[in-house]
Amino acid sequence: MTKRYLIGAFIGTLLCGLMLVVQPAVRTHRQVDCNPELATCVSEFYPYGHGTSDSVIGPTVDGSSLPIELAEDFIFFGQAYRRLFVNNNGHISFRSGFSTFNPSTFPLLFYDIPLIAPYWADADTSQNGSGTVFYRETTDFNLLQRFSREIQNGTSMSFFPSCLLIATWDAIGYFDGRTDRRNTFQCVLATNGMLSFMIFLYADGLIQWTTGDGSGGTNGLGGNAATAGYDDNGDNFFNIPGSGTAEIINITQTSNVGIPGMWMFITTSMQAITISFSESIYNVNENDGQVELMLVLSYPSSSDITIRIDTIDREATVMDQDYFSGPYSIVFPAGITESMFNISIIDNDVLEESERFEVIITSSSRNSNVTSGEIGNAVVIIQDNDATGCITTINGLDYWWTGQLY
Template sequence: ILYPFGPGVGDEATHHEDDGTSPEIFLQENFSFFGHAYRSLYVNNNGVVSFGTMVPEFTPQPFPLPGHCPFVAPYWADVDTRLGGDVFYRQSQDPQLLARLAQDLAPAVPPGDPPPQPTWAFVATWDRVAYFGAASDKVNTFQAVLASNGVTCFVLLNYGDLQWTTGIANHGDPHTGLGGIPAQAGFNSGDDVHYYNVPGSRTPAVQSLSHRSNLGVPGRWAFRVDHFE
């Protein structure tokens, strides 16, 4: 379900730290999110891709978040890569990846609309990441992909194995990674009005994202986000 990732495809990685983040990443193409065009972003270890500023917060909050920056949250939770895992990212104009994205995004477009033909993508992957305070080897793997043709913009969320929902600072069990305040998935526009919560967010059901879909492909979700309805 995941697109290729890791050093072998030219990915960079964030530092192994608690609540870490990438440096500001300047994009080869503008990415429109809820009606605003952005030229840079941050990949945050805690399961968030943010525009404008980093998001080190480790407690997932329900959207909308007044006064908060716009961001994509594939799985916002208290990740600690000191205890295991990597957070990878890259921009890509690789024709093979773009062709696969076009194919995978086709079901996300209403009948009659032109099919997506992305010319640029940004891939962020959380590979086997551990949770804060973990007393187990449970890990999560998931991915957020931004894709654009310069006009229409999409986000794909891909979920591999999700074994935990909550770190101990959010009242999770150190041995199971469950309980407390579970992970949040969705979009915060930054305008206090527009947002989207993926069904199951901040409930134990968020762990089943890897088995559910809005495309009919278990573990994959896709959304058009330039003018999100």
């Protein structure tokens, strides 16, 4: 038996062929109660549905929106697009609609199409009450300001968009006509014609299924599970952890900006990414065992970056067994802007003054795009813990003076 029944194929073909779009009537945007165990979470989607100017994709299986003409170019890794399509199966495509229901992880090997996929899975909204896909472009100042603020908080970049494309998959069921589990999620694209960003939003409790019946699922789970991420049909692609596995249902608890349920990406590389230490001086006691250092990227990369860190002896030396030297290899996964690493400190019995060594960023796996930032090297100061006192020199010999006579 084919994946779609005859009536489903007829409806999908009819709607795609006529590009039928109707105005929403009853849905309102959802304000979501946070999981109390989370420090922060996605508390509210961008407004959608009733009370907005949203259009909807009519009841369909594997259908797409009308071509959406944007007011400004959306820059997707070097390519400018003014036209895109919102698709029923949890993705946004360029060039044409994309009806493929069976998800695969990125990069796409058999499809010549750039794709943004907040949650690519086998959806079915062909029946009354089986969910709705909303979308609109907006220049509402309050929403532009909200997006700008979220980018500032997530990446420390100053960016103010000229327009947003908000796409919302609201309470959608899965194939074949199943509504016992539903998914609600949102994708917001933003551009000012030069820089472009996108945010994926998922709320706790509102991702309930991963797989449709046509993808080998049973009761919405198992089989060929959903994929989330993007692929520019070139060198830039990313899979949110858990994609293609049962773990994707936990996407509401994951993030690359520290807010569970929010994933944020810059899709243009108009300037070099810089990398810096978070501090220029790190103090550590000799008996602490290690010193923890943090590296920070100026904004997220679209692919993994590997950074080489070297150490340079000063008063503290490797030969004197003060610390373990580099090099160290630090990996920034795509979308991540902070990484911690440790250098081991050796607790010896030698009485000595405070000593230091330097830590320096020497290279990256993407030298053309990543440069050293404001703090390209840091100093680690080791405080001795063996005794109190001072070192004094008598006749060319160093003595440790504790202030006590024996």
